[in-house]
Amino acid sequence: MLHLQGGGASATYNIGRGVGSSVREVLDTVAAVTEIRTEPVVVERRPGDPARVIASVDRIREDLGWTARYDLEDMVASAWAGWPR
DSSP states (O other): OHHHHTTOOOOOOOOSOSOOOOHHHHHHHHHHHHOOOOOOOOOOOOTTOOSOOOOOOHHHHHHHOOOOOOOHHHHHHHHHHHSOO
């Protein structure tokens, strides 16, 4: 907001840590935080699916000086804490 109020141009940014997490890592983290275990069904990657995708966070860091403060476990824990049960 300060960027725009200061006359900065509107832009689109990737928000993340610049570090990838596999589906298995995400599922393991969710299980560790929630204490709910699931057994995923593992299948072959679909044609055209990339082996790895990691968003570049260079632009938001350069333009706004923004960097993520939380890791995957922090984010899952925060979401779980706010989930109605």
